[in-house]
Amino acid sequence: MAGLAATNCRQNLSGPSAGGGGGDDGALHIYTWANYTDDGLADAFTERTGIPVVVDIFDSNEIMLTRMQAGGGDAYSILYPSDYMVSEMLELNLLTELDQSRITGLENLKAQWANPAYDPNNAHSIPFCWGTTGLLYNREVSPGEPIDWDFLWENQDALSRRITMLDDMRETLGATLKSLGYSYNSSNPAEIEAAYNRLLELQPHIAAFKTTGFENELLGGDLSVSMAYSSDAIALTLEDDRMEYIIPDSGASLWTDTLAIPATAPNVDAAYQWINFLLEPETASAAVERLYFATANQAAFERLPADIQNNQDLYPPEEVLAKSEGIVAVDADSTDLFDQFWTEVTSA
Amino acid sequence: MTPASAPIPSTTWAARLAPRRWLGPVVLLAPAGVWLLLLLVLPTLLILEISLVPGLRLGQPSGGYGLGNYLQILQPVYLRVIGRSLAFAVGSTLLCLVLGFPVAYWLALLSPRRWRNLLLVGFILPLWTSSLLRAYAWTTILRPSGVFNTMLTTLGLPAQNWLNTPTAVFIGLTYSFLPYMVLILYASLEKLDTRLLEAAADLGATPRQSFWKITVPQTLPGIAAASLLVFISTLSDFVVPTLLGGASSMNISRLIYNQFLGPTRAWGFGSALSMVLILAVSLAIALLLRYGDRNTVTEA
Structure with a gap:
């Protein structure tokens, strides 16, 4: 056996x-x-x-x-x-x-x-x-070097359909919350809705919501930036010099x-x-x-x-970790709100 | 007394068999019947039951039965998803028809007879590979640095970024289901009575007139059958919209998948969506049986 x-x-x-x-x-x-x-x-x-x-x-x-x-x-x-x-x-x-x-x-x-x-x-x-969730990008084709989540919104035209976000409700809506200065674990309906509207603005420029399977297109230059778990990203950065992984300045999720x-x-x-x-x-x-x-x-x-x-x-160094947050379960009403907005964004 | 010479009185046989005449069909149908009952009817009833529990999430308490899940489908966001699924299905069916009819016409009526079977096999050949594999192949062709754009730029045309757009979904669906369209139309056109076309020509009809007045009406049941079959398959396709459509093409199958294996885990709502899809497909099959040429479907 x-x-x-x-x-x-x-x-x-x-x-x-x-x-x-x-x-x-x-x-x-x-x-x-x-x-x-x-x-x-x-x-x-x-x-x-x-x-x-x-x-x-x-x-x-x-x-x-x-x-x-x-x-x-x-x-x-x-x-x-x-x-x-x-x-x-x-x-x-x-x-x-x-x-x-x-x-x-x-x-x-x-x-x-x-x-x-x-x-x-x-x-x-x-x-x-453990690890973080940040941005993995291909230096050769990216319109710049991202330092924060804002990079995606500021360069949305140059990055149009050259971005993938994680097919992970709490991570992707959470990163958007963080880019607005709110917590990953916000249970404030107004904040969650603001994040939804911001993600909806980016939605037409997102190629796909993918947790795996973006690697080849990123290496080939068909994608510029992918939101990725550090565990997946680091293997790629070690494999190919053009690949860089960053933990966004306003903070990432720590899992x-x-x-x-x-x-x-x-x-x-x-x-x-x-x-x-x-x-x-x-x-x-x-x-x-x-x-x-x-x-x-x-x-x-x-x-x-x-x-x-x-x-x-x-x-990552301590000061980077200090800005990051762990995702924790939120109350039932907020979960419903996350569910609803996530469905709206992915179905838009 | 040898067995061969033992005559059995026919009346005895008849008397013995008569009460069991029903046994034959039952024995023949039982295996498939049990199979369908266990693996099609019961699961569908189970889906129906789950769909009637509003807000059911796996592992969470739920309260009673009701139509809440079905009412939820009427929200604009879900109606948009259903509308998009219908658009994908209708659009790719029309594309298949427009592209497939001339091919089937040529194969059935104009192609050299001795090559006909080989040509037909050539058309079926793509069906022998996995649909997943074919969808992956299209991602390689359509991606910005892919084969298609290399061809366009070589010809001096502007590159197109079609991957992850509805355009890619239409291309993928049309490619996937074109062989079915061609096969069924071929079976239908092959039976076309060409003497009618000759008679029309003798009586002074132009080729265009005889096409619209004879060929099309004569093959209409085949056209209906092929179109409905492609419509049914494209309406519920999961692989092509997922791999080629990216974030732009949430359709009903993907939405159902998300209710069961996505973060929301709303089994009740997912079941209600499944029932709506089953209903839509059943309706299309009913139309197929009523108006389609069933022989061409089975022959193909």
């Missing part, structure tokens, strides 16, 4: 393979974002524990949540929800309360994650990595992706082993060197080569 799993391409992009009850086959089934695990990580785990690893990929928190709710609750032992999704899943009782006595290496985490707002005391989730165990997970033992495995500084730093995510593990960070430690896209 292990040999078979090792030769297979683990990243199953065509669709979740672990159907109902698929988690009972002794393997560790993981449901995660692209680029967070690779064969190196999975093989090292299998070598250590003898447990084969099967990885399925999702590209938005909402798709993951829908799958967990629509009868996929017993298919996975490990999930990678983002901060606000942890809160949402907690409200829906979808996550296991972690048995802290079975987890080793929590002291390795950076201090800022000791008691995160989205999951007090990390009772249900373990911070895995955390976590490790969590579904309430109805099979093979919980293996899930704890996976969490402990990733909390080990050696494992985490080796993975970061290959996959370029910003680790939440301080001990792993200290083991990284200087050029990665000093990469300011990956680990």
Whole structure:
């Protein structure tokens, strides 16, 4: 079994393979974002524990949540929800309360994650990595060097249909709120409406709302600027000199992706082993060197080569982080307003 | 007594079979019937039920039944999406008809007989590849630095940025469904009685007159069948508007997708939208059965 799993391409992009009850086959089934695990990580785990690893990929928190709710609750032992999704899943009782006595290496985490707002005391989730959401641009074709979100509005004619924004309601409306000087988590109807009107002004110039799949067009110069998660952007900036990533001056969103165990997970033992495995500084730093995510593990960070430690896209300076905000769940009325305006903007 | 020589009284057989005459059709239809019941009728009823729970969101409490989701569709933003879907469907159906009719006419009546089958296969060939792949191919052709613009600029014409506009959606839909149009029209035109055309010519009709007075009326059921089939397929297409239309072309399929897998997760509203789409398509199929030439559809 292990040999078979090792030769297979683990990243199953065509669709979740672990159907109902698929988690009972002794393997560790993981449901995660692209680029967070690779064969190196999975093989090292299998070598250590003898447990084969099967990885399925999702590209938005909402798709993951829908799958967990629509009868996929017993298919996975490990999930990678983002901060606000942890809160949402907690409200829906979808996550296991972690048995802290079975987890080793929590002291390795950076201090800022000791008691995160989205999951007090990390009772249900373990911070895995973090990042920002900013602008990725191609220097060769961009009409200038963006320093803030305003760049998109000021250059909308030059950038017409050469921009992609994230297909992510809270991120994209949030960035617009931020460009107006408001909070990502505003619950003031007037502010949310102002952001809607501003985004509507930009809408005819937006090529597409895309969370993935803009990379080739950006590299080819058919797009100039894409709103992107830092985890996706940095890999491109390292691959190609023309690519630059910036964290806008007025502030960006600061997100955390976590490790969590579904309430109805099979093979919980293996899930704890996976969490402990990733909390080990050696494992985490080796993975970061290959996959370029910003680790939440301080001990792993200290083991990284200087050029990665000093990469300011990956680990921005404190004063930049201070201006940024985490996205948190807003009240029901504001959620309705976000929903309504997002639908209007994407359907315009 | 050998089995071969054992004559079975026919009356006994008839008596034995008579009460079970209904069994034959049931046995023949049961597999497909069960299949349709489980995978088409029941899910549709489930969608209908969910669509009647106003404001239903997965994982959140909901209250009672009502028509709230259907009333929500009447908001201007959603009517605009439905209008856009209809425009895509009608527009690309007309484009397919205008482009497809001459081709089908030439294939059926004018092309050399010995090459006809090969030419027809040539037209079906694109259908053998995945529609997703073909849509991706069009993004490569239409993007600003793509093949199409390279050709335009080589010819000294101004470059066009058509990707992520409704124009790209029309091009993609027309390309995707043109083969269906041609095949059905071909089947219809092939049966055209050419002696009528000869008689018209003998009686002094111009080619234009005989085209409008004979060819078109004779093939009208085929035209209706082909147009309705293309209309149904384009109305609910998801791949082409998503990949080629970008932010400019939210249509009903994309809107339904967003209600289930997007941030809003409004399953009730998404189900109501699905019911409206199912109704529209059923209506078109009813028209197809009433006015279309069913034989040409099945032959094609």
